[in-house]
Amino acid sequence: MNEIKAVYLAKNRDNNVWNSSSSGGVFNALAKDIILRNGIVYGAAYSDNNKVIHLRAETLEECIKFQGSKYVQSEMGNCFKLCKDDLKNGKYVLFTGTPCQIAGLNLFLKDIDTSKLYTQDIICHGVPSPEFYKRYIKFMEKELGSDIKEVNFRSKLLPNDIQDISLKGKNGKVYRSYGTHDIYYNFFLRNIILRPVCYECKFASVDRMSDIILGDYWGNPKNVPYNLKGEKGISAVFINSEKGKELWRDIKDSFNYMESTLEVCIQPNLRAPSEARIDVEMMWNDYEKYTLHKLTDKYIGSYKKMKIERRIKVVLADLNILPVYQNLKRSIKK
Numbered sequence: 001m002n003e004i005k006a007v008y009l010a011k012n013r014d015n016n017v018w019n020s021s022s023s024g025g026v027f028n029a030l031a032k033d034i035i036l037r038n039g040i041v042y043g044a045a046y047s048d049n050n051k052v053i054h055l056r057a058e059t060l061e062e063c064i065k066f067q068g069s070k071y072v073q074s075e076m077g078n079c080f081k082l083c084k085d086d087l088k089n090g091k092y093v094l095f096t097g098t099p100c101q102i103a104g105l106n107l108f109l110k111d112i113d114t115s116k117l118y119t120q121d122i123i124c125h126g127v128p129s130p131e132f133y134k135r136y137i138k139f140m141e142k143e144l145g146s147d148i149k150e151v152n153f154r155s156k157l158l159p160n161d162i163q164d165i166s167l168k169g170k171n172g173k174v175y176r177s178y179g180t181h182d183i184y185y186n187f188f189l190r191n192i193i194l195r196p197v198c199y200e201c202k203f204a205s206v207d208r209m210s211d212i213i214l215g216d217y218w219g220n221p222k223n224v225p226y227n228l229k230g231e232k233g234i235s236a237v238f239i240n241s242e243k244g245k246e247l248w249r250d251i252k253d254s255f256n257y258m259e260s261t262l263e264v265c266i267q268p269n270l271r272a273p274s275e276a277r278i279d280v281e282m283m284w285n286d287y288e289k290y291t292l293h294k295l296t297d298k299y300i301g302s303y304k305k306m307k308i309e310r311r312i313k314v315v316l317a318d319l320n321i322l323p324v325y326q327n328l329k330r331s332i333k334k
C-alpha cells in the first residue's frame with residue numbers, strides 16, 4: 001500500500017476543461033500528460049446505449065468521454081488484458097477507476113514490469129447497481145417521451161449545488177434536477193442501491209494502491225484564495241507515491257492550486273465504507289414487484305411531491321432567485 005505524500009486543492013485554469021469535469025478537472029491534465037508521452041489512457045465512459053464501460057484511449061480527444069463522474073459500476077471488459085499488452089509493448093499507461101479496480105489491476109499485473117504504469121483512483125462513496133440504473137433510464141425515457149442520448153451526473157447546469165443531473169432526449173427534451181430531487185441520486189446517496197461489496201469496502205481509507213487519489217474539496221470555501229473559488233468544484237488531490245509526485249510536477253502549471261492537508265480534505269469514505277441505513281434486501285425484493293414510482297414513494301418519499309418541488313427549484317434557479325427563496329424558507333421555519 002502507498003502512503004499520502006502531499007495533498008493539494010486544485011482547479012483547472014482552462015474553463016472548458018473545468019466545466020466538462022465533475023470537480024477541478026485534474027483527470028484531464030493527467031490524461032494529457034500521458035498522451036503527450038505517446039501513452040495510453042483507460043477510464044470509464046458511457047456506451048452508445050448509456051451503459052457505463054471501461055475503455056482504452058490513444059488520443060486526448062478519446063479521453064474526453066472519461067471526464068465526469070458516472071455514478072454506476074463500470075464494466076471492465078478486457079481492459080486489464082489490453083493494459084497488460086500495452087505495458088509489455090513498452091507503452092506508458094494511465095489507468096483510472098475506483099480503488100478496487102486499481103487494486104484488481106495491480107494484482108493482475110503482478111508478474112510483469114509496471115514501471116511505466118500510472119494509476120489514479122477516487123474517493124469512493126460506492127457504485128450503484130447497473131440494473132437499477134437501467135430501470136431508471138427506462139423510467140426517464142418514458143417521462144421524456146424519447147430515448148436518452150446523453151447522461152450527465154455532474155452537469156454544472158444548475159447553480160448552488162455540485163450534485164445535479166441532466167438527461168438529454170433524442171427528441172431535444174432535457175431533464176435537469178438537483179440531486180435532492182432526482183430518484184436515482186436519492187437512492188444512491190442514501191446508500192440503498194450500492195453494490196453489496198461497497199458496504200464492506202476495503203479501500204475506504206487513504207491506504208491505496210494508486211499513485212494519485214482524486215476527490216472533491218468539501219471544506220469551507222472561505223479557506224481558499226479567490227483564484228480557487230468556484231461553487232462547481234475544486235479537486236482534492238492526494239499524492240501517494242513517487243510516480244504520483246512525478247505526475248503532479250508535470251501537470252501542476254495547468255492549475256490554480258494550493259497545498260493542503262489530509263485533515264482539511266478528509267471525508268467519511270476515507271474513514272469507513274458507506275453504511276446501509278435501511279433493509280437493503282427488502283428493497284431489492286420490492287424492486288422485483290414495484291414500479292420505480294412506487295419504490296420511490298416507499299423508500300424516499302412522495303414521487304409526485306419530489307417532481308413538483310424539482311420543477312419549482314429549477315425555475316427559481318434559472319431566474320437566479322433560488323438562494324433568496326431558500327433563505328426565506330429557512331427564516332419562516334425558524
Ligand SMILES: Cc1cc2nc3c(=O)[nH]c(=O)nc-3n(C[C@H](O)[C@H](O)[C@H](O)COP(=O)(O)OP(=O)(O)OC[C@H]3O[C@@H](n4cnc5c(N)ncnc54)[C@H](O)[C@@H]3O)c2cc1C
Nearest residue numbers: 021022023024025026027043044067068070096125215216
Ligand atoms: C462512483 C463514484 C463515487 C465517488 N464518490 C466520491 C466521494 O464520496 N467523495 C469525493 O470527493 N469524490 C467522489 N467521487 C469522485 C469525484 O466525483 C470526481 O470524479 C473526482 O474528484 C475527479 O474529478 P475531476 O474533475 O478531476 O475529473 P473528472 O473528469 O470529473 O473525472 C473522471 C475520472 O473519474 C473516473 N470515473 C468516472 N466514473 C467512473 C466510474 N463509474 N467508475 C470508475 N471510474 C470512474 C474516470 O475514469 C476518470 O478517471 C466519486 C466518483 C465516482 C465515479
Ligand code: SF4
Nearest residue numbers: 099100124126198201
Ligand atoms: S466503495 Fe469500495 S468496493 Fe465499492 S466501488 Fe468503491 S472501491 Fe470498490
